[in-house]
Amino acid sequence: MPTIYDVAKAAGVSIATVSRVLNGYPFVAEKTREKVLRAMQELNYSPNLLAAALMKKNTYTVGLLIPDISNPFFAEITRGVEDAANKFGFNIIICNTDNDPEKETKYVNLLLQKSVDGLIFATSEIANQNILMLKERQFPLVLIAREVEGIEVDVVLADNFQGAYEGVKYLISLGHHRIAFLGESLNIKSTRERQAGYEKALQEAGIPVEAELIVTGLKSLEEAYHRMRLFYPKARPTAVFAANDVLAIGAIRALKELGLSIPGDVSVLGFDDTIFASIAEPPLSSVAQPMRQMGKMAMTRLISRIRNKEEKCRRLVLPTKLVIRASTKACS
Template sequence: MPTIRDVARLAGVSVATVSRVINQNGYVNKDTEQKVRKAIEQLQYMPNSVARGLAGKQTGTIALILPDISNPFFPEIARAVEDVAQKQGYTVILCNSDDQGQKEQTYIEMLRKKYIDGIIFASNTLREEDVQQMQANKIPLVVLDRALASGSCSVIRSRNYEGAKLAVEHLLQIGCRKIAHLYGPQEMITAKERMLGFEESVMHFPWYSPSLMVPGYFSVEGGIAAVKELLSRHRDVDGIFCGNDLMAIGALKGLHQLGIRVPDEVALIGFDGISLTQITQPELSTIAQPIYDMGTLAAQVLIAAITSGELQPKLYELDVTLIERESSKR
C-alpha cells in the first residue's frame, strides 16, 4: 500500500505539505496542491483515517452499543443515529451486547483503544466506573433508554411512568374491571417505572392484588408464559397492560392458545410502538415511544459534545402517545 511518504516523493514536496493538502489545514499554493493531488490519484493513496484522527484528536467515528438487536425497538434507534451521523460526516460502529455486562465491558475497552470520538450506550449494566473511565479518556457518552439518570452523563429516555398510567387509564375507560401487568426485568429503569405506574394506578381498587403482576422478561416467550401463569391465578382478568410490545405479542399468542378472545374477553395493550404491533391479528394497542426521535436526539447531543469538547450532563425525557388499535377496542 502506498504511504504518505511515497506521495511526497512523487510530488517532490515534503510530507508536511502532503498532510496540509489532505487535511486542508494551512496554506499550499495551487500548483503544489495540484501536484500532490495528481500523485495521490496516480498512486491510489488512501489516507489513514485513524492516523488523521490522532493528529486532529478526532476520527469521525462514533459507537452505538445496543443490548438486543433482535428487539425491533433498537434497529429504529440505530437507523436514526446513523442518519444523523452520516449527515454530519460520522461513521457509526454498531455493537450488540446481548444484555451481557461482560460483553459490554469488552466493547468499552476495545472502543477506547480504537480512538472512538464518542459512544451512545443503551444498557442497564453501565457502571459508574465505566462512565468515569470514559470521562478520564475524554470520550463523550450519551446513554439511551434503560440507564439510571446518575447525573454524570446525559440520558435520553421516554416518560415511562406516565405512559404506564396512560395505558391503565385507557383500559379503565373501555370498561375493564380487573387489570393485570406483565412486567420486564426490574433492574431496568424502564421496566421499574412502568410497573410503578401500573401499581399506583390500580392499588386503590378492591380487586387489586400483587399477584396480578407477573414477570415476562421483555420477550415474546416470556409474554406467552406470563399470561398463562396470570390466567391460572386470575381467570377473571379482562385487561392486561404489558411492559413492552414483545411481551404483548407473546401475551396475544398465549391468550389465543388458551382460547381467550382479544379484545372481547381480554383487552391488551403494550408499550414501545414497534412496527410489529401493526401486523398481529388483532393489531395491538400500544403506548408509543418516539423511537426515531430518541435516536436522533442522542446522535445530535453526542456530536455537539464531540464538536464543542464539552458535554453537560442532562436528562431528556420525551413524551409518549397512546395508539389505540383492535386489541383494546370495545
C-alpha cells in the same frame, strides 16, 4: 484534484463553513449543509478523513450499544442514530449486548481500543459500572431509552412513567379492574418507571395493586408466552399491560392458545408502538415512543459532547402517545 477551496467557491461559502460540515458540527443551517454536500458531489471531492482524524485524534466513529437489534424498538433507534451520523460524517459500530453486563463490559473495552470518539448506550442496569468508568474518564457518552441512577450524564428517553400511567388509565376507562403487568428486569430503570405508572393509575382509581398480577424479569417473546400460559389460569386478568410490544405479542400468542379471544376475553396493551404493533393479529394498541427521533437526538447530542466535553449534561425527555387499535375494548 479538487480542494476544499474549490468546494467553498462552488457552494458560495467560506472555507470554515466547509470545514464545519466535514467535521460534523451540528450548528450549520440545513440549506448551507446541503449546498456544501452538493458541491462536494459535483466536484467529486473526497477529503482525506483518515489523515484529518490522525491529526485531530478523532476517528469520526462512535459506538452504539443496544440490547438486541432484532427488537424493532432498538432497530428504529439505530436507524435514527445512523441517519444523524451520516449527516454529520460519522460512522457507527453497533454492538448487541443482550442486556448482559459482561458483554457490555467486553464491548465497551473493545470500542475504547478502537478509539471511537464517543458512545451511545442503552444500558442493562440501573447501577452500571461501565457508565461510571466512562464518566470518570470524561469520555463522550449519551444514554438512550434507559438511564442510570446517581450519575449525571446526557440522556435521551421517552416519558416512561407518564406513558404507562396514561395507558393503564385508558384500560381502566374501558372498565378493566384486573389488569396484569408484564415487564423486563427491574434492574432496568424504564421497567421500574412503567411499573410505577401502572401502579399510580390503579391507585388513583381505587384499585388495589395485586402482586399476583405483576410479572417481571421477562427477557423475550418466548418467555412472555410461556409465563402467560402458566400465569393466566391462576390470575384471570381482563386486561394485560405489557411494558413493550415484544412481550405483548408473546402474551397474545399464549392467550390465543388457551382458547381466549383478543380483545373479546382479554384486552392487551403494549408499549413502544413498533412495527409489531401494526402487523399483530389483532393489531396491537400501544403507547408510542418517538424511536427514530430519539436516535437522531442522541447522535446530535453526542456530537455536541465530543466537541465540548465540559458542556453541561442534559436530560431530554420526549412525550409518548397512546395509539388505539383492535386489541383493546370495553370490559364486558
